[in-house]
Amino acid sequence: MSQIPFSVATDFAADLPELNAVRREIADATDFVQIRFHRELQQIRAVRNDRLEAPKLVRHQGAMVEVMCEGVLSYAGTADVSRAGLRRALEEARTSARALKPYALHQFPRDVRPPTAGTYESPGMATLKDLSLERVDEILGDANRALNRGPDITQRHAMAELVESETWTISNAGEDRRQRFALWVVDASASAERDGEVQTRSLNGAHARCSQGGADVLDRDELVAACEQAGEEARQLLTAENCPEGNFDLILAPDQMLLQIHESIGHPLELDRILGDERNYAGWSFVKLEDFGHLRYGSELLNVSFDPTLRHEYASYGYDDCGATASREMLIENGILQRGLGSLESQQRAGVPGVANFRSSSWNRAPIDRMANLNVEPGTTRLADMIAQVEDGLMMASNRSWSIDDYRDKFQFGCEIGYRIREGRVVGLVKNPNYRGRTLDFWRALAAVGDRQSFAAYGSPFCGKGEPSQVIRVGHASPHCLFRKIACFGRGS
């Protein structure tokens, strides 16, 4: 019997039969007009306790029409991508832009929309056709069985999500960009329960295994091995000691660094936050515009890049939604803050350098300043040497709890698993590990940065922000990092 392909992508152009007519129509407009077509095709397969859950297919398609009249921008989104549907959206956006001009916070020059043309494609997309739906189910079934490490394991879950996403942006100023993405999330977790105690261990924290790539992302043997380890650790955590309370030297694994980078470097450096756009919702930032080029954000070992060019990392792309070409930029060098996460619009408002990060979650949202791939650059310390530097400390991995204040200063994070370190050696597991601190104190306590061997990339599909709200995909890569004298605690502290 022939197998069913896991990929469901078809030719995007076939879904836009009136595209050329629309091009001709907007070419005559006197105002600047941009249309961003967006289609996402998502397949989700999941196995829980050896049973396949109801499969899910998602097909979202629409267009966001953007108009600039005398420097005032306005947006209208519609799922009707016919010429008539787009004409209606264009008229709505144009009417709003004109009517609201007296109330506009800013009027922008045309160069905030560079006339960029080009293409981008995730690596390995051609191989997706080789992966069948049946094979995906088989791999997830194997992974689910591998999580089962004895009678204490009560819940086992394994899932794979593939999003085939495509954007096609045109404008009457010459923009013409097509970007195609194959976006993966592979997730698995085991929960162990005994005497009312429940411990859950996932691969790298919930939904952290995010990447771009082809069929090889779903590596059966690697996934099964990781699931065996997760199941084993969930079981072992039941009898592990509670995380001790006190100030300890703390090593964070890359899959917890992802959250630490995201919350205490990524969000505070977003220029739209610093400019106050998010004050009613996500919050403001302790960073001020005058801090760029001066602020000692972390120790001299801290180097942070914005890098949407790493091909397999989750949030790589060629261009942002206003047409800025993506490039690698250093945000923090040798501990000093250099550059913010701000689009051409924010750079224009703030007068500081930024990056190509004007991103929207879908056709139904206007772009705002977002993270993409935000990485701590590798250092020179081998993990074994880092552990050897710790006299009395902890190592924590895989995020399970997160909270930070609206200025991105006071944080508290929790992990799935901790390791007790004494006299330079790992001596056992601890459960319910948490730590808390303040952003600048924490990064200034950075005492060692792992080498390229411990460098690993993860991400999240769920970074929330904005009014109206939107979730965006972000990637974060880091080696293991050592921080001195961090407040740590366990359950009940």
Next chain:
Amino acid sequence: MNEIQTHFRAYADVLFAALAEDENLILQLKGEDSLFLRWNRGKIRQTTQVRQFEVNWTFQKDGRQLELSEQLTLNLESDARRGREHVERLRTQAKTLAASHQLAPVVPAQTSVRIGEVPPRDPARIAAQISAGAAGLDLIGFWCSGPVVRAVAHNRGLFLFESRDAYFFDYSIFTVSEAGENKAVKGFFSEPEWDSDGWAERWGQQLSRQKEDLELLRRPSRRLAPGSYRVYLAPGAVNSILETLKGGGFSALSYRHGQSPLKDLVEERRALSPLVSWTEDFSLGFAPRFNRYGEVPPERVPLIHDGRFSGLLVSGKTAREFGIESNGAEDAGWETEMPRSFAMAAGDLPADQALRRLETGVWINEVHYTNFSDLKTARITGMTRYACFWVENGQKIAPIEDLRFDVSVYDFFGEHLEALTRERQDFADVGTYFLRMWSGTRVPGLLAREFGFTL
């Protein structure tokens, strides 16, 4: 909304006609035609209009089940063509599946249509009204208006449709204290009708009342050492904490998956204060009374009664999987059932006596970024935010520097709970992830001792 109702009926009819006898199709429609105005510093930062109608399929064939989601274009020819292609795709995929253990219920046929009025929404007039009231203030906020719709239909005769028109302005006003700190008050404005007589005056009056708190916020902040304090949580803070607890706390599916933060309460090893009663209460009218499968829940579903476990929210899909009875809860799609029309019982403390009863402690108007720090002990961490004050002898003395708390539900809704206010406040869900939410919560204020701050 008549246009979308007609379209949804026609779309459903076309697809239902294409089904075989051993097939079922349940269609849920969620949509909006929204105007979003984003404000910063008393001006409009971004303007977006969005028209979107998402249809969620539950397709069943010979006991197999698949789910699909897509957005309607409102062009019947193209929506129907794509829909028929989906039916073929799902039939093909169904052949690879075993019989489902999560088969959604196909509820008895009925028809119900409720359509709300559609008021005008001229962006320029809205901008003029908001601006006039807020002149001279550092106002930032989010205007959201336009109709929203929820509907369900299936091929065995069900058709439920409800739409309403609604608007809100969710905002903050910032000031700088004498010590140079940024401080803010939070506000929310919504009325049944937009631009009715006296609208502008009432908007202005609300801002005037808030200017009193802004004056207090200009005093230098008090830095409090971490530790346990007596606190008053205003209804906004209680609502924010309950939003976290709703994420699995009342869900039968979360409980069955071992992820309930209230497991010990459900299994009656722990109890809350006898003052605490939580109910899913559709008599409040906060949300349509049907779920994605068209199940109609009881008007009231007691969850916690007098501090003790009473029941969990159970969707038809969870009921099928675990052999328990459904109470028509919404299957939120995040492996959990979520309350939609939630009420916390009132107490007997008059709200205007709350300051006096607090006597000395912390007045917490709002909290920010709450999350579980430990599921087993139902510990929640978060930060104070907006207009929080140090209180002595029943008087607000000074704003505080924001503090991190880390507390167990079993403490502050348990033995540390001293009183709940007699008056309650309603909170519409202002969430707009993916599309506009349609739910709400009614809560009192809360007086508690030994509330733990950690940072």
